[in-house]
Amino acid sequence: MSGGEGAGMAGSAVPPPGAVLLSVSGLRGPEDHAAVLAALRQRDPAGVVWTDWPRGLVAVQTDHPPEALRVAVQDAGFITAWLAHPPMEVSxxxxxxxxxxxxxxxxxxxxxxxxxxxxxxxxxxxxxxxxxxxxxxxxxxxxxxxxxxxxxxxxxxxxxxxxxxxxxxxx
Incomplete structure (x- = not known):
């Protein structure tokens, strides 16, 4: 599983197609980022993770159902929602x-x-x-x-x- 600070997979600005996209609220810093990644690793060690921490987005290429990933992150103490598509950016x-x-x-x-x-x-x-x-x-x-x-x-x-x-x- 890859991930961490920054845009995640290969520096892509958008999540990979077919990935489970989660919106995570309440992220305050690197410790929270690590907690989210640890919760996802515990649920699916083979999953590939893409992150956009400033927007609170995490995408996981996995065979696990979206609800299982959402619950894993929520159990780690964060408000989490499964998104069908990335949110539109408004400037x-x-x-x-x-x-x-x-x-x-x-x-x-x-x-x-x-x-x-x-x-x-x-x-x-x-x-x-x-x-x-x-x-x-x-x-x-x-x-x-x-x-x-x-x-x-x-x-x-x-x-x-x-x-x-x-x-x-x-x-």
Whole structure:
């Protein structure tokens, strides 16, 4: 079983495929790292271990069930959870870029929606025979900004949904 400080197996930044991945909380230093490794060695001396101590991740290539490894580490005194896949890393720059993208797409949707709504309102005034007739009180003309604002809000929502879809697809 290999392991210890650092990234573990061959300096890899990700755990090996097919390994049991555990998230371990409460690690305070090298003594705790050694205790986790000893608990895993006791359960499976032939297992190959990959570690990412700063993130609290330990992966073991083994034939033992994930629950047995989780219980072994938990019995050593640590809060442990079995993970189906590595947790996604979130950086401040990534969150900032996502927020800017969301605001940008929402603004573009707002502007395009308002332009389209204004065009629809003007088209209504020009093509609707009721508008401009002697009994018209100007409601058709007042409808232009109402339609533009409504379409703008719908466009902003559509832009935000599009931004979220693009953000989710990149992950």
């Amino acid at each position: 401040a720059g990534g969150v900032g870029a996502a927020i800017v993208r969301l605001i940008g797409y929402g603004f573009v949707g707002l502007v395009l929606g308002m332009l389209l709504g204004a065009a629809l309102g003007i088209g209504n005034v020009m093509l609707n025979p009721v508008c401009g007739s002697p009994g018209d009180s100007g409601a058709c003309a007042m409808g232009i900004p109402a339609i533009a604002i409504g379409a703008g809000l719908l466009g902003a929502a559509a832009g935000a949904v599009l931004a979220l879809a693009r953000i989710a697809r990149r992950r």
